[in-house]
Amino acid sequence: MLEFIFHSRICxxxxxxxxxxxxxxxxxxxxxxxLKAVKKGDMDAAFSAFKADVGTEYVELVAMYNMxxxxxxxxxxxxxxxxxxxxxxxxxxxxxxxxSDMRSKLSKMDxxxxxxKTVKKKAARAAYALxxxxxxxxxxxxxxxxxxxxxxxxxxxxxxxxxxxxxxxTKAINTPAAWEELMxxxxxxxxxxxxxxxxRAEMSLFETSMRQNGWNTYDxxxxxxxxxxxxxxxxxxxxxxxxxxxxxxxxQTFVDIYTESTYVNMAVNDLAEHTAKENTIDAYSKFxxxxxxxxxxxxxxxxxxxxxxxxxxxEEIKLFKYEYENFPHKDVLEKDLAVLNSDQExxxxxxxxxxxxxxxxxxxxQNHKMGKRLEEAKTEIxxxxxxxxSEADLSYFVQSFxxxxxxNDIWEKLYxxxxxxxxxxxxxxxxxxYPDFPFKARAKMERETYLREGGGDN
Numbered sequence: 203m204l205e206f207i208f209h210s211r212i213c214x215x216x217x218x219x220x221x222x223x224x225x226x227x228x229x230x231x232x233x234x235x236x237l238k239a240v241k242k243g244d245m246d247a248a249f250s251a252f253k254a255d256v257g258t259e260y261v262e263l264v265a266m267y268n269m270x271x272x273x274x275x276x277x278x279x280x281x282x283x284x285x286x287x288x289x290x291x292x293x294x295x296x297x298x299x300x301x302s303d304m305r306s307k308l309s310k311m312d313x314x315x316x317x318x319k320t321v322k323k324k325a326a327r328a329a330y331a332l333x334x335x336x337x338x339x340x341x342x343x344x345x346x347x348x349x350x351x352x353x354x355x356x357x358x359x360x361x362x363x364x365x366x367x368x369x370x371x372t373k374a375i376n377t378p379a380a381w382e383e384l385m386x387x388x389x390x391x392x393x394x395x396x397x398x399x400x401x402r403a404e405m406s407l408f409e410t411s412m413r414q415n416g417w418n419t420y421d422x423x424x425x426x427x428x429x430x431x432x433x434x435x436x437x438x439x440x441x442x443x444x445x446x447x448x449x450x451x452x453x454q455t456f457v458d459i460y461t462e463s464t465y466v467n468m469a470v471n472d473l474a475e476h477t478a479k480e481n482t483i484d485a486y487s488k489f490x491x492x493x494x495x496x497x498x499x500x501x502x503x504x505x506x507x508x509x510x511x512x513x514x515x516x517e518e519i520k521l522f523k524y525e526y527e528n529f530p531h532k533d534v535l536e537k538d539l540a541v542l543n544s545d546q547e548x549x550x551x552x553x554x555x556x557x558x559x560x561x562x563x564x565x566x567x568q569n570h571k572m573g574k575r576l577e578e579a580k581t582e583i584x585x586x587x588x589x590x591x592s593e594a595d596l597s598y599f600v601q602s603f604x605x606x607x608x609x610n611d612i613w614e615k616l617y618x619x620x621x622x623x624x625x626x627x628x629x630x631x632x633x634x635x636y637p638d639f640p641f642k643a644r645a646k647m648e649r650e651t652y653l654r655e656g657g658g659d660n
Contacts, residue, residue: 326352
């Protein structure tokens with residue numbers, strides 16, 4: 203009886219071993235068929251051959267590796283970089299615990315199988331490029347899920363981009379439920395990859411909870427989230443004391459004293475709210491110069507400017523422009539300046555016309571060099587200069603408006619005056635003084651003729 207049992211076990215063992223050889227041989231044949239199909243460019247046939255081996259122990263790792271390479275190929279009908287990443291992860295994990303002799307056998311089936319990690323890295327880079335181009339939470343989620351092992355540096359970049367987008371999206375909703383959902387789904391990754399975003403989410407969860415549910419719910423919140431950054435901060439009592447006083451001075455004092463407190467963030471938000479309520483130039487100026495990047499800064503700047511410009515003229519607006527260079531609504535400011543300058547220009551023009559003097563038009567041009575009345579002012583100055591005998595006034599015109607249609611007339615007048623005042627022998631001095639004189643040749647000829655005929659000093 204024992205002999206029969208022993209003989210039966212041997213037969214079963216031999217049968218199982220024979221079956222294994224048959225399966226392995228068949229699987230190996232499928233691998234070879236797949237590789238041949240790849241060489242021929244028949245990717246669909248190759249994929250079917252490799253897929254037939256999935257389920258066959260160890261051999262399926264080579265099959266998955268080759269299926270992944272097909273998925274990576276943009277010309278493959280079922281091209282899918284995430285499917286490639288998933289199969290490569292399985293192939294790498296299976297290869298890690300495999301006996302060395304089996305690794306050797308699998309390498310004989312496909313000598314490139316040992317490069318599976320390199321291929322995984324290539325897949326990760328291709329997937330990241332797609333995620334970056336798409337630039338969505340879902341896109342980065344797919345990369346992190348299927349390709350994080352392929353390139354750890356890219357995984358960190360993807361996590362940072364994804365987490366930044368999630369923070370922004372949740373902030374747009376800004377409710378306790380939204381922040382709690384974020385912390386539940388992404389908190390672990392944020393804490394590890396982007397601790398600054400994690401802290402921001404923690405703070406927002408607390409801030410929105412207190413704002414929506416009231417400070418009387420603090421104990422329940424602290425019990426639920428004992429590690430929250432606000433819950434661990436011991437300066438809560440001092441902040442609540444400032445809230446009881448509820449004025450600018452109280453919040454500013456808290457911020458100045460407890461500079462490292464987490465509650466400073468809430469106190470600054472309170473300062474922003476009370477700055478708007480006080481609605482004075484001093485309050486706005488102090489807050490906005492101290493916290494120019496606060497989330498409420500844009501709105502506060504507009505309110506500040508509205509208060510500042512009440513009764514202000516062009517000069518005051520210009521002062522605001524140069525004193526507060528961080529003012530974000532420069533288009534609003536420039537529009538107001540244009541209106542004020544236009545009004546002032548008309549007032550100054552009426553004054554210049556009433557005086558009707560060279561000095562009056564000169565002053566107008568100095569104040570409105572880009573004004574719409576500039577050409578008219580130039581013409582008026584020219585008319586005044588026709589009867590002028592002042593070298594300074596004539597010189598001002600030709601040097602300030604060299605392209606004016608009457609510039610040459612004034613040059614002639616200036617030239618004649620110089621000859622009358624200093625003589626022909628001094629004309630070189632005129633040319634030295636006025637190098638832009640348009641009739642240099644004539645001046646030189648007159649001087650040389652005069653000297654040649656014995657006039658003046660050599």
